[in-house]
Amino acid sequence: MSVVVLTNDDGVHAPGLAALEKALAELGEVYVVAPEREQSACGHALTLHRPLRPLRLSERRFSVNGTPSDCVNLAVLGFLPETPVLVVSGINHGANLGDDVTYSGTVAAAMEGTILGVPSIAVSLVDGGDFETAGRVARLVAMRVLVGGLPGNTLLNVNVPSQPPRGLRMTRLGHRVYKEKIVEQADPRGRSHYWLGGGEARWDDLEGTDMGAVHDGYVSLTPLHLDLTNHRALAQLGDWQGGLNAQLLNETRRSPRAGAAPKRKPRSG
Numbered sequence: 001m002s003v004v005v006l007t008n009d010d011g012v013h014a015p016g017l018a019a020l021e022k023a024l025a026e027l028g029e030v031y032v033v034a035p036e037r038e039q040s041a042c043g044h045a046l047t048l049h050r051p052l053r054p055l056r057l058s059e060r061r062f063s064v065n066g067t068p069s070d071c072v073n074l075a076v077l078g079f080l081p082e083t084p085v086l087v088v089s090g091i092n093h094g095a096n097l098g099d100d101v102t103y104s105g106t107v108a109a110a111m112e113g114t115i116l117g118v119p120s121i122a123v124s125l126v127d128g129g130d131f132e133t134a135g136r137v138a139r140l141v142a143m144r145v146l147v148g149g150l151p152g153n154t155l156l157n158v159n160v161p162s163q164p165p166r167g168l169r170m171t172r173l174g175h176r177v178y179k180e181k182i183v184e185q186a187d188p189r190g191r192s193h194y195w196l197g198g199g200e201a202r203w204d205d206l207e208g209t210d211m212g213a214v215h216d217g218y219v220s221l222t223p224l225h226l227d228l229t230n231h232r233a234l235a236q237l238g239d240w241q242g243g244l245n246a247q248l249l250n251e252t253r254r255s256p257r258a259g260a261a262p263k264r265k266p267r268s269g
C-alpha cells in the first residue's frame with residue numbers, strides 16, 4: 001500500500017489531526033509525522049540549528065520537536081520506509097484564507113511537500129465547524145488527487161465552512177484588509193506591550209475568492225503555486241533594467257575598489 005503522510009501545525013495531539021487520520025485511514029499506509037506542540041503561524045520555518053528527534057507514539061505516529069515543514073522534510077526525505085504519494089496537512093483549527101496563507105504552518109507543510117515533489121493538500125476548518133465533516137471533504141479531495149494528480153508545482157488549499165457545506169467552489173485567494181494596526185496595552189508595571197492580530201478581519205472583493213466561498217457556506221478549493229513572481233509587474237517594470245544597469249555600472253566604475261587587484265596575504269616563511 002502507498003504511504004500517505006499527515007502533518008499539521010496545531011501539534012500531534014490536536015483533534016483536527018485525529019479527525020484527518022480517521023477520515024483518510026483507508027487511503028493507504030497512513031503515517032502521522034507532526035510537531036510535538038502547537039506551531040500555528042510559524043509559516044515556512046525550518047529547523048537547521050539543532051537536531052530533530054522524532055518520538056514514536058505508536059506504530060505509525062511520530063511527534064517531532066520541530067515545525068510542520070521539518071516534519072514533511074523528514075517524512076519525504078527518508079525517515080519513512082517509502083516515499084509518500086501524498087502529503088495532507090491539517091485539519092487546521094481555524095481558516096487559512098487569502099493573504100493569511102503566507103503565515104500558515106498548515107499551508108507551509110503542503111508547500112514543502114510540493115517543493116519535494118509530492119502532491120500535497122492543506123485542509124483548514126473555520127472556527128466552530130465540525131471536524132468529521134471536514135474529514136469527509138479531505139477524503140474526497142485526497143482521493144481525487146491520488147487518482148488524477150495535481151498540476152506541477154501546485155498545492156491545494158482547502159477551507160471548510162463552519163456550517164454544513166452547501167457545495168464546493170474552486171476559488172482564488174482573497175485579499176485581506178487590515179483595519180486595526182496594533183493593540184497597545186500597559187502591563188501591571190505601566191510598561192507598554194503590543195498585540196498583533198487584534199481587530200476584525202475585513203476582506204476586499206469577495207467574488208470568486210476563497211473567503212467569498214466560505215462566507216457563502218461553500219467549501220473553498222484554491223490551487224496555489226510556489227512561483228511568487230508577479231509576472232504582470234515583471235512586464236511593467238521591464239524598462240527598469242536598462243536605467244538601473246547603467247547607474248550600477250557607472251557607480252561600480254567610480255568605486256575605489258572597482259578593478260583593484262585582490263589584496264595578497266603576506267607570505268610567511
Ligand code: MN
Pocket residue numbers: 009010039040041092093106
Ligand atoms: Mn494551526
